Amino acid sequence: MLIRAKVNGEWREADVWPGSNLLYVLREEMELPGSKNACEQGECGSCSVWLDGELVCSCLVLAAQAQGREVRTVEGLAGTDQLHPVQRAFVEAGAVQCGFCTPGLIVAVTDLLERDPAPSEPVVREALSGNLCRCTGYVKILDAVWLAAERMREGAS
Amino acid sequence: MDVLLAQTLDEALEMKAANPEALPIAGGTDVMVELNFDLRRPEVMIDICRLPELRAWGREDGAFFLGAGMTYARIMRELADLTPLAQASRTVGSPQIRNRGTVGGNLGTGSPAGDALPVLAAYDAEIVLASASRTRTLRWDEFHVGPKKTALEPEELILGARWRSVRGPGSFSKIGTRNAMVISVVGLCLVMDEDARAVRVALGSVGPTVLRASDAEAFVAEALERSGTWDEPAADLAADAMEGFAERVAAAARPIDDVRGSAAYRRHGCSVLARRALGWALASRREGIRT
Numbered sequence: 001m002l003i004r005a006k007v008n009g010e011w012r013e014a015d016v017w018p019g020s021n022l023l024y025v026l027r028e029e030m031e032l033p034g035s036k037n038a039c040e041q042g043e044c045g046s047c048s049v050w051l052d053g054e055l056v057c058s059c060l061v062l063a064a065q066a067q068g069r070e071v072r073t074v075e076g077l078a079g080t081d082q083l084h085p086v087q088r089a090f091v092e093a094g095a096v097q098c099g100f101c102t103p104g105l106i107v108a109v110t111d112l113l114e115r116d117p118a119p120s121e122p123v124v125r126e127a128l129s130g131n132l133c134r135c136t137g138y139v140k141i142l143d144a145v146w147l148a149a150e151r152m153r154e155g156a157s
Numbered sequence: 158m159d160v161l162l163a164q165t166l167d168e169a170l171e172m173k174a175a176n177p178e179a180l181p182i183a184g185g186t187d188v189m190v191e192l193n194f195d196l197r198r199p200e201v202m203i204d205i206c207r208l209p210e211l212r213a214w215g216r217e218d219g220a221f222f223l224g225a226g227m228t229y230a231r232i233m234r235e236l237a238d239l240t241p242l243a244q245a246s247r248t249v250g251s252p253q254i255r256n257r258g259t260v261g262g263n264l265g266t267g268s269p270a271g272d273a274l275p276v277l278a279a280y281d282a283e284i285v286l287a288s289a290s291r292t293r294t295l296r297w298d299e300f301h302v303g304p305k306k307t308a309l310e311p312e313e314l315i316l317g318a319r320w321r322s323v324r325g326p327g328s329f330s331k332i333g334t335r336n337a338m339v340i341s342v343v344g345l346c347l348v349m350d351e352d353a354r355a356v357r358v359a360l361g362s363v364g365p366t367v368l369r370a371s372d373a374e375a376f377v378a379e380a381l382e383r384s385g386t387w388d389e390p391a392a393d394l395a396a397d398a399m400e401g402f403a404e405r406v407a408a409a410a411r412p413i414d415d416v417r418g419s420a421a422y423r424r425h426g427c428s429v430l431a432r433r434a435l436g437w438a439l440a441s442r443r444e445g446i447r448t
Contacts (some may be wrong), residue, residue, distance in 0.1 A: 001160060017158070018158045018159060018160040018202070019158045019160075019192055019198070019202075021189060021193060040190070040193040040194065041190040041193065041194070042186055042190065042250065042251075042254055043191075043252065043338055045251065047254060048253060050423075054230075054256045054257075055252055055253050055256055056253055056256055056257050057186075057253045058191065059193060060184075060185045060186050060190070060254075060257060061185060061189070061252075061257070062160065062182055062185055062188075062202070062204065064160040064162060064187060064194075064202075064204060065162075065204050065206055067162060077161070108252070108253075111252075124284040126252075126312070126337070127252055127337075129251050129252070129336065129337030129338065130250065130251020130252055130253045130254065130337065130338060131251075150306070154443065
C-alpha cells in the first residue's frame with residue numbers, strides 16, 4: 001500500500017504492507033530512526049511523534065491512517081546547526097543516560113511547552129506520564145524541563 | 158491485508174456491508190497492540206477515524222449523544238461538565254493514548270476494565286449501532302454480553318452512546334497501581350438522579366461485564382428518603398446507612414483473581430470507592446453544587 005504523508009514539512013511516500021504501523025514506516029522506510037521502538041503497545045512513549053499536531057504513539061497508528069496527514073518527528077526539531085532548546089536542556093541537565101527514552105521525552109516535553117510555557121510540576125508529571133525512563137529516576141528530566149521552559153520563555157519574549 | 162479508508166459514515170457502512178469480517182480501526186490503541194504482537198491478522202480493516210458523524214456530540218430533547226469517535230482528550234476538553242465521564246477519561250492511559258483512544262474503542266473491545274463503561278452504565282446509556290440497512294439501539298447491558306463479547310452484528314458499526322441527561326452530582330473513581338498508564342483493578346461510577354430520587358452505581362473490572370449494584374442503589378435511595386436528605390441536603394444520612402451501602406456495593410461485585418489483583422482485594426476496593434463516591438456526592442449537594 002502506498003502511503004503518502006507530509007513528514008517534517010516534506011511530502012514523503014512509502015510502499016508498505018498495509019498492516020504496518022507508522023513507527024515502522026518512519027524508521028525503516030523513511031530513514032527517520034529517531035523515534036524508538038520499545039514496547040509496541042503504547043506503554044513507553046519512546047515512539048512519540050505528532051500526527052496533525054497531536055502527540056501520539058506512532059506504534060499505535062496504522063500507517064494507512066497517516067495517509068495525507070502531517071507527521072512531525074524528533075528529527076524535525078533541531079535546526080541545521082543548532083539543537084532545539086529542549087534538546088539542549090536535556091544535554092546540559094544530564095537528563096540523558098542510555099538515551100533510548102530521550103527522543104520520545106523530547107517530543108513530549110516540546111509538546112507540553114508549546115502549549116503551556118510555564119507548567120506547574122504536577123502538570124509536567126502528568127504530561128510525561130506516558131514516557132518511561134529506566135535510568136534517570138526522572139529528577140534530571142524534570143530539571144531539563146525547567147531549564148527548557150525558562151529558555152523558551154526568554155526566547156519568546 | 159487491505160485497509161479501506163472511509164471518509165463518510167455511509168461509505169464506511171457500505172464497506173462493512175461488503176466486508177462483514179472487516180475490523181474497524183479508529184484510535185488504534187487496542188487494535189494496533191493486537192496487530193503489533195501478531196495476535197490478529199484481519200484480512201480487511203476499515204479506518205473510521207475520520208468520520209465526522211462519529212466525532213460529534215450533542216444534546217437534543219433532554220438526551221445526550223456521544224459519538225463513538227470522541228477521544229478521551231476531547232471529552233476532557235469539550236465535555237468537562239459531564240463530570241463522571243470527564244473524570245473517567247482523565248484516568249485512561251497517558252496523554253498520547255487519550256489523544257487517540259475513543260469511547261467507541263472501549264465499547265467495541267468490550268473489556269470490563271474499559272474506563273468509560275461504568276459511566277455509560279450509570280447513565281443508563283443505550284448504544285447506537287448502524288448498518289447500511291438500519292440503525293438500532295441496545296441498552297448498555299444488552300450490548301456487552303460477556304468479557305470482550307458484544308451483541309454487534311458483523312455488518313454493523315458503533316455510532317455512539319445516548320442517554321437521558323441526569324441532574325445531580327456524580328463521580329468516577331478507580332483503583333490502580335499508579336496515576337497513569339494503569340488498567341483499573343476496580344472502577345466505580347456513582348450518579349445521583351435528583352429528579353427520580355435515585356442513586357446509580359456501576360462497577361468496572363470486578364465482573365465479566367460492567368455491573369450495576371441494584372440492591373445498594375435501592376438501599377441508599379430509601380435511606381436518603383428516611384433521613385430527609387433528598388429534600389434537605391444538610392440532613393445527615395443515618396450512621397449505619399453508609400456502611401450498609403458500601404457492603405451492598407461490594408456484594409454486587411463478581412470479581413476474579415488475576416495478575417492485577419485478588420478477588421478479595423477488588424471486593425474490598427468496591428466498598429472503599431462506594432463510601433468515597435457517596436461521601437463526595439452528599440458533600441457537593443450540601444455545598445449546593447449540582448453537577
